[in-house]
Amino acid sequence: MKKRFLIPLLLILFSAVLTVCGRLSQPFADFYAAHIFPYISTPYAFLSGLLPFALGELMIISGLLLVIIGIPLMIILLIVCKKSRMKVALTSLSVMLWALAFVTATEALNCFTLYGCTKFSEKYFRSKEHPAEELTDLYGRLIATCNDLAAQVPRDAEDRFTLTIDPVSGAKAAMKKAAETYPQLAGYYPDPKPIMCSYFMSQTETLGIFLPFSMEASYNNDMIRENLPDTLCHEYAHLKGFMQEDEANFISFVANMGSGEPQMQYSGCLNALMYVHNQVYRSGISGAYPLTAGISQQVRNDWFRFVPDNYWEENKDKEVIDTETVSTVSSAATDTTMKMNGVSDGILSYSRMVDLLLDYYYPPED
Numbered sequence: 001m002k003k004r005f006l007i008p009l010l011l012i013l014f015s016a017v018l019t020v021c022g023r024l025s026q027p028f029a030d031f032y033a034a035h036i037f038p039y040i041s042t043p044y045a046f047l048s049g050l051l052p053f054a055l056g057e058l059m060i061i062s063g064l065l066l067v068i069i070g071i072p073l074m075i076i077l078l079i080v081c082k083k084s085r086m087k088v089a090l091t092s093l094s095v096m097l098w099a100l101a102f103v104t105a106t107e108a109l110n111c112f113t114l115y116g117c118t119k120f121s122e123k124y125f126r127s128k129e130h131p132a133e134e135l136t137d138l139y140g141r142l143i144a145t146c147n148d149l150a151a152q153v154p155r156d157a158e159d160r161f162t163l164t165i166d167p168v169s170g171a172k173a174a175m176k177k178a179a180e181t182y183p184q185l186a187g188y189y190p191d192p193k194p195i196m197c198s199y200f201m202s203q204t205e206t207l208g209i210f211l212p213f214s215m216e217a218s219y220n221n222d223m224i225r226e227n228l229p230d231t232l233c234h235e236y237a238h239l240k241g242f243m244q245e246d247e248a249n250f251i252s253f254v255a256n257m258g259s260g261e262p263q264m265q266y267s268g269c270l271n272a273l274m275y276v277h278n279q280v281y282r283s284g285i286s287g288a289y290p291l292t293a294g295i296s297q298q299v300r301n302d303w304f305r306f307v308p309d310n311y312w313e314e315n316k317d318k319e320v321i322d323t324e325t326v327s328t329v330s331s332a333a334t335d336t337t338m339k340m341n342g343v344s345d346g347i348l349s350y351s352r353m354v355d356l357l358l359d360y361y362y363p364p365e366d
Contacts, residue, residue: 008101022113029116049190056211
């Protein structure tokens with residue numbers, strides 16, 4: 001077999017073996033995360049970080065074009081070029097194999113294998129069952145903190161939070177400070193990249209995205225800026241090998257809260273409050289309901305905001321596929337991908353951040 005077929009096939013096989021080993025052996029996944037992944041991810045992130053655009057987004061667009069244009073072109077050439085059909089077929093197969101090898105290798109090296117690591121809560125916390133009283137207390141604590149921070153941050157004419165600091169340098173500093181407690185967070189952080197197709201990201205209700213193909217932390221450039229510090233720290237957590245969404249959410253919270261900068265703290269605390277608020281009402285903890293009345297008007301002006309007012313009306317011309325369809329398909333795809341990677345509750349795992357917050361604030365008594 002020629003090298004142009006043998007090499008990509010071996011890469012695909014290697015990727016499959018690496019992923020399976022990481023999934024079946026937690027010690028292997030932990031060793032990979034601690035001693036191998038940093039030496040692969042850091043140089044790769046540095047090189048892709050030299051580009052001013054999101055390389056991973058360009059790769060995805062190129063892949064889609066390869067499918068949309070390449071397959072019909074291959075069929076046409078097979079029909080027209082009667083004397084060189086074998087050459088066309090072999091060339092097409094080679095291109096597809098190399099593309100598949102790249103995708104499987106980067107996913108295995110930078111993402112899939114890391115899903116098998118020891119859970120963040122098992123590594124750093126002692127878990128326990130948390131009674132409703134502790135969730136109620138956490139709700140009240142976050143409300144008080146958000147109310148206090150909301151009064152400290154800059155605001156516009158409509159009394160809404162306005163981000164005035166550089167969130168990139170703030171996120172980098174916050175993550176490096178958090179590394180003093182969680183050493184895996186130490187190391188190099190590239191500049192995050194705004195996504196060109198941010199409207200499509202808005203349709204999928206996505207704030208940020210980790211691109212393992214290019215080791216980039218990217219974000220939706222159309223979102224409300226109050227979400228940016230929390231989003232950047234979340235995606236940076238993925239860059240350091242924390243693939244579980246609840247863990248990335250929690251890491252973002254502790255990084256922002258530990259930054260010492262009120263605007264960073266407010267972004268992280270506001271996101272945590274929204275998760276806890278939803279959990280309180282989802283769990284039917286009626287004893288916590290009266291606390292909601294204590295949420296300040298300034299916090300109410302800021303929370304549960306994703307994109308600017310009138311965003312959908314002003315960007316309607318960008319819609320290729322209706323937003324409801326895109327959102328439904330995206331949620332289903334994300335849920336399926338997460339379950340395939342061993343996250344049993346799929347997209348619902350984002351809310352497990354609340355469990356980590358409870359373990360953090362209310363550890364078991366010795």
